[in-house]
Amino acid sequence: MKITKVFGYQVLDSRGRPTVAASISLTDGSTHTARVPSGASTGSHEAKELRDTGSKHAEKFFAGASVQLAVANINEKIAPLLIEDQISLSSVDNKLSELDPSIDHAQLGANATLAVSLAAALADAHGQNKSLARYFTAEKQLLIPMPMVNILSGGAHANRTMDIQDILIIPVGAKSFTQALSWIVAIREMAAKLGKESGAVTNLIADEGGLAIAFDSVEKACEFVTKSIEKVGLKVGTEVALALDVAATQFFDGNKYNFATTNKSYTSAEFVKYIGDLTSNQPIISIEDPFAEDDWQSWQNFSEIAPKKLQVMGDDLLTTNLDRLNQAIASKSANAILIKANQNGLVTSTLNVLKQARANNFNTVVSARSGENEDSWLADLAVGWSAGQIKVGSTHGSERNAKWNRLLELEATEECRFLNPFN
Incomplete structure (x- = not known):
């Protein structure tokens, strides 16, 4: 044609x-x-x-x-x-x-x-x-990715209600995507309910559909989300775990990491220790952009001490760029990459970055952006590329749910298997 x-x-x-x-x-x-x-x-x-x-x-x-x-x-x-x-x-x-x-x-x-x-x-x-998913995976069983979903948002997505950008959940105990999404919806709605009961303002929805509730510290925000998980009857850690998107470049001034809510500043070495303590003390299994995009030494220092099971993911660090990914591989600065097609500019070269990451044992997470639309091609790419994980935002907003609904459709109509990279 x-x-x-x-x-x-x-x-x-x-x-x-x-x-x-x-x-x-x-x-x-x-x-x-x-x-x-x-x-x-x-x-x-x-x-x-x-x-x-x-x-x-x-x-x-x-x-x-x-x-x-x-x-x-x-x-x-x-x-x-x-x-x-x-x-x-x-x-x-x-x-x-x-x-x-x-x-x-x-x-x-x-x-x-x-x-x-x-x-x-x-x-x-x-x-x-063929569907777009089947275009990239023609005959084999389709692999439905594990969702990583915003519950609380701050940073550039929510007028700095928190210093870090997002606190997310990963339904690691779910046996299907359909079950995973049902857990996520319940937790997100419970978080909104608890926020209202505590008097916190919850009518401000962030760019990606998360709740924009102000907290005095990252630790308190994490505790709020774990409470929301427990309130719906799910077990923290074994059934649903936490993920953080720190977006540290946003509050790094070139010398120090500056938290506005606690009025604290950290040298790079101090912030490595802070992130280490945070991930040790909270049920966090994935952390994205814990350090600034060009603070390679902190990434490397943290990766040396981080638990092997912790997903240390580069977004601003790697920007779906093959050269930067290769630098991270050589320096052992991360073990996961966020895949965003618009960071790259072409479908084929985006896929090449994902393939190089996978060849070097990096976890791959296909991701949406804060400014999205009603298209669902992202879900097909995540499935067709067997990415393992997908990050779309929350479960509010048709531009987010278009992607979730496409994954539900694929699971219902195709021969599929739900992937769990954290098993």
């Missing part, structure tokens, strides 16, 4: 900010559309999305955040290269790389390249009469 049309346009993400959509039409009359996400807590080493700040395309009411430059790049530069080609994801991604050979896709904009790349993946899957 050949490509007959490639078209880009501007849409809104879940925060009301502009983002890019791209459609690819084929000779059978079908059209395949993908919308890209955008982050709030972004690493400086991510692929560069293109926005209109300072350009003649900047739209007044979007304060320069419009994406008409990226859209124009799709319609004026990318489309003419692809029309009349046979649909092939690898061919499309190769042409995008040739058109913009920069590492960070700064010329075309990673939001432009990813939108076209994702639309090509969907179109290529259609051409083979």
